[in-house]
Amino acid sequence: MFPADLYLLMPELALAGMAIIVILADLVLKRRDLLAPLSLIGLAVPVALSIVLWLKLDSIDPHALSGFSGFFVVDYFSLFFKFLILGATALVIMASRESVTRFSRFQGEYYALIMMASGGMMLMAAATELVSIYVALELSALSTVALIALLKNSRSIEASMKFLILSAISSAVMLYGMALVFGLTGSTRLLDIADRLTSVSELIDQPALLLGVIFIITGFGFKISSVPFQMWVPDVYEGAPTPVAAYLSVASKAAGFAVIIRVFFLAFGSLTDEWALLFAVLAAVSMFIGNLVAIAQKNIKRMLGYSTIAHAGFIMVGLAAIGREGELLGPGVESILFYLVAYAATNLGAFIAVIAISSKINSELIDDYAGVARRNPFLAFALAVSLVSLMGLPPTAGFWAKLNVFNAAIETDLVWLALIGMINSVISAYFYLRVIKTMYLSPPASEERITADLPLKAALAIAVIGLLFIGIVPGFVMDVVETAVGTLA
Amino acid sequence: MTTVLVFFFILGGMALLGSVGTVASRNVVHAALSLVLALLAVAGLFILLLAEFLAIVQVLIYGGAITIILLFALMLTRTREGPVRLDNAQRRFALIGAGAAFAVLTVVIMVSDWPAPIDNPVRPGFSRISEVLFQQWAIPFEAASLVLLVALIGAIVISRPEKGERD
Structure with a gap:
């Protein structure tokens, strides 16, 4: 049974293999600038293998291939996240060319660690067993620790240290929770847990089960940077190399939500009343804290850090929106997946523009973005469009993302939460618009043109075109999302 | 017993x-x-x-x-020689936090009904353990080896100085 299942794991295996090839190439290659294209090829291989698996799924019924004694599954849901994570990784690598020169000695390690982190995240999205989920989570977390420390200045090391300690604490709490769940249900496989919880009715009322679930939320809450596990975000975003911050905000969040959806909707589907309420409260608090503290930020990376906390809150509105009458995988889950795609394009757009501008003007202060529109109209426009999408205005992807999430909340009688979300969108407009105003209306400090290299401009163009495309034709992504959620049950 | x-x-x-x-x-x-x-x-x-x-x-x-x-x-x-200070002003809060966590866990574990223990536990043989580890638990086991690799690379990246710094 074991070797026969190996092909299910091909994308992850290929990615890990390519990461090792990149490190070895770093030893022998004289030209370091070839490492980025090599890494992109390394990402293309798992993408191709995932497409092959997707086509294979089309031809079988039900559209899911479970393997490794039920520890791992290939379905549209997991493949959807593999494409999302690999795509985000590719854009980040394309935008890294300028940034990697700041740690020239470790370029190979930089690309390899990003690929390893992605491998861990892909595994997170496809694992259907608690221990596998935990190990996959550690794989991505440990890679991230090293990536954050790459700049080797005091802020970067401090950020890395904070991330390491907080990630270890949240992992420990999560493992305790998993142990409690295992003790009660006798299994770590998500489907077995779900079976036990429905067949043995007195299990549901055990306080230990509830505590276990809360502890597991702690571990995942850290990944998606939800309040109250958000303390690391601003420091890490400010201290880490900017592409790493961009990567964390998008890929890590997507993988975190993939795991949450799978664990809570599959294993703890019979406990929805408890955790849906918990996620509703966390969503409301995350939105308020993220948006209100973001207003006071002077550093654009810190501002985007708080904004990512707020967006974790917006996405969690979708988690709270559970359909009544046993219709678990309703509009709420679909709105989350749609939001994650829209947010990936949007936030990568914003971050890549920040990478280009900040490295040239040598400042991350919002005030120093004065007059950037005159120094490079394309970069300013891309950043402006991305910020408009983060606000949630049409014709951008962010508009449909927020509309779907709030709609799901209203459909499931969570009008108060949708209302809080709308209030927060208005609050957020203040600090996003301030950046746009500074770029377009304030006089520039110098007239010198800001230049950016071609791969970065290409990555930025892809992100901006992507967010505009989703904004104008949301139906395409919506169809894919519906397919992905369809195989979850 | x-x-x-x-x-x-x-x-x-x-x-x-x-x-x-x-x-x-x-x-x-x-x-x-x-x-x-x-x-x-x-x-x-x-x-x-x-x-x-x-x-x-x-x-x-x-x-x-x-x-x-x-x-x-x-x-x-x-x-430097001599004992290093290992605690700081937050020691008291840590004590309160740990005490509270202990109290909550104890109460929750005591009031919950746990599944009955198995009557005749068997001692698994080494060969059975290896079978379970390498077949059923192959995914977390193999992923753990990648975690070690990443930790190794990470440790080198963090401890080795950049060019220009002195080794």
């Missing part, structure tokens, strides 16, 4: 003593040595649970290798 219970309390007490020593000790070497006590006591608990393989691994890897590495790291990185 009672002998097992007696051993359980002795070993449990040792584990507790070691753990408290690890956190409360003001000398970092003493803390590391207290950790050995706690880890060895846990190995004893594994034997009570009929998990001999796990007990051996616990002694070899945690009681042996990991503690030795820890002590070596302490000796190699220590910058």
Whole structure:
């Protein structure tokens, strides 16, 4: 049974293999600038293998291939996240060319660690067993620790240290929770847990089960940077190399939500009343804290850090929106997946523009973005469009993302939460618009043109075109999302 | 049954003593040595649970290798002689937090109904353990090897200086 299942794991295996090839190439290659294209090829291989698996799924019924004694599954849901994570990784690598020169000695390690982190995240999205989920989570977390420390200045090391300690604490709490769940249900496989919880009715009322679930939320809450596990975000975003911050905000969040959806909707589907309420409260608090503290930020990376906390809150509105009458995988889950795609394009757009501008003007202060529109109209426009999408205005992807999430909340009688979300969108407009105003209306400090290299401009163009495309034709992504959620049950 | 219970309390007490020593000790070497006590006591608990393989691994890897590495790291990185201050002003809050967590966990675990223990636990043979580890648990096992690789690369990246800095 074991070797026969190996092909299910091909994308992850290929990615890990390519990461090792990149490190070895770093030893022998004289030209370091070839490492980025090599890494992109390394990402293309798992993408191709995932497409092959997707086509294979089309031809079988039900559209899911479970393997490794039920520890791992290939379905549209997991493949959807593999494409999302690999795509985000590719854009980040394309935008890294300028940034990697700041740690020239470790370029190979930089690309390899990003690929390893992605491998861990892909595994997170496809694992259907608690221990596998935990190990996959550690794989991505440990890679991230090293990536954050790459700049080797005091802020970067401090950020890395904070991330390491907080990630270890949240992992420990999560493992305790998993142990409690295992003790009660006798299994770590998500489907077995779900079976036990429905067949043995007195299990549901055990306080230990509830505590276990809360502890597991702690571990995942850290990944998606939800309040109250958000303390690391601003420091890490400010201290880490900017592409790493961009990567964390998008890929890590997507993988975190993939795991949450799978664990809570599959294993703890019979406990929805408890955790849906918990996620509703966390969503409301995350939105308020993220948006209100973001207003006071002077550093654009810190501002985007708080904004990512707020967006974790917006996405969690979708988690709270559970359909009544046993219709678990309703509009709420679909709105989350749609939001994650829209947010990936949007936030990568914003971050890549920040990478280009900040490295040239040598400042991350919002005030120093004065007059950037005159120094490079394309970069300013891309950043402006991305910020408009983060606000949630049409014709951008962010508009449909927020509309779907709030709609799901209203459909499931969570009008108060949708209302809080709308209030927060208005609050957020203040600090996003301030950046746009500074770029377009304030006089520039110098007239010198800001230049950016071609791969970065290409990555930025892809992100901006992507967010505009989703904004104008949301139906395409919506169809894919519906397919992905369809195989979850 | 009672002998097992007696051993359980002795070993449990040792584990507790070691753990408290690890956190409360003001000398970092003493803390590391207290950790050995706690880890060895846990190995004893594994034997009570009929998990001999796990007990051996616990002694070899945690009681042996990991503690030795820890002590070596302490000796190699220590910058000044004498005891290093290990606590700070937050010690009191940490105590309150840990106490509260302990109280909540104790209450929750006591009031919950746990599934009945198995009547005749069997001692799994080594070959059975390896079968389960390498087949059923292949995914987390293999992924753990990648975690180690990443940790290795990460440690090199963090500890090796950039070009221009002195080695």
